[in-house]
Amino acid sequence: MSDQPTRKTFLVLSRQAPYGGYKAQQSLDIALASAVFEQDVIFVFLGDGVFQILSNQKPGAINAKPMGGALETLQLYGVEEVYVDQSSLDARHLTQSDLVVDAQALDNDKLVELINGADCVFNL
Amino acid sequence: MSILHTISKPPSSGLLESCLPLLKAGDCVLFIEDGVFHCINSNQLVDGNLGVKFCALTEDLEARGLRNRVTPLFSVTNTPGFVELCVRFDKIVNWF
Numbered sequence: 001m002s003d004q005p006t007r008k009t010f011l012v013l014s015r016q017a018p019y020g021g022y023k024a025q026q027s028l029d030i031a032l033a034s035a036v037f038e039q040d041v042i043f044v045f046l047g048d049g050v051f052q053i054l055s056n057q058k059p060g061a062i063n064a065k066p067m068g069g070a071l072e073t074l075q076l077y078g079v080e081e082v083y084v085d086q087s088s089l090d091a092r093h094l095t096q097s098d099l100v101v102d103a104q105a106l107d108n109d110k111l112v113e114l115i116n117g118a119d120c121v122f123n124l
Numbered sequence: 125m126s127i128l129h130t131i132s133k134p135p136s137s138g139l140l141e142s143c144l145p146l147l148k149a150g151d152c153v154l155f156i157e158d159g160v161f162h163c164i165n166s167n168q169l170v171d172g173n174l175g176v177k178f179c180a181l182t183e184d185l186e187a188r189g190l191r192n193r194v195t196p197l198f199s200v201t202n203t204p205g206f207v208e209l210c211v212r213f214d215k216i217v218n219w220f
Contacts, residue, residue: 017134017158017161017188018188019157019184019187019188020132020133020134020157020158021158028158042150047136048134048136048158048161051134051161051188054188054189054190055189056189056190056191056192057185057187057188057189058186059186059187059188060187061182061184061187062183064187064204068189074142092161092164092165093164093165108185113201
């Protein structure tokens with residue numbers, strides 16, 4: 001047994017739109033909690049998950065906290081690798097300029113590569 | 125007899141596809157909660173739905189950053205307007 005804490009790579013696939021359910025918030029919580037414990041976290045916005053990072057969200061109208069702002073804290077917590085799936089954006093007629101978070105575009109091959117490289121995959 | 129349909133999940137749910145064949149002139153489809161993500165793309169709705177009103181809840185649009193992305197096909201209503209619709213129509217069908 002070594003005294004060094006185990007460092008693993010956690011891949012978080014976030015696929016749900018914000019506010020309508022709990023999964024978007026929970027995938028973010030998983031990422032931030034993992035980052036606090038000095039794990040390597042990779043965060044991917046996939047499918048309806050890309051709606052989480054649309055600009056101009058004003059969830060005060062439905063008494064919710066803004067998700068876009070919380071996602072900006074990913075980088076603050078040391079989550080450097082944030083990706084957004086390009087085909088999910090295309091299917092929803094969105095582009096990078098519609099987003100608040102500075103995320104790298106991702107294609108299927110790269111996603112498979114990320115999954116293969118991760119120790120643990122959270123998909124929700 | 126006119127029907128108010130509400131849809132509260134995003135396009136990926138396939139709920140709209142289930143609802144569309146049932147629509148008759150005079151009906152209204154109101155998009156609420158995550159259903160408002162339908163309102164940034166109207167291509168699917170335009171064909172063959174003459175006389176059907178498509179409507180979205182402004183609070184949910186605003187929350188999700190969609191207030192300025194709504195295509196012209198959709199009219200926008202607020203929560204009191206939602207209540208009014210519920211009263212005005214003979215039946216309400218919720219798709220969720």
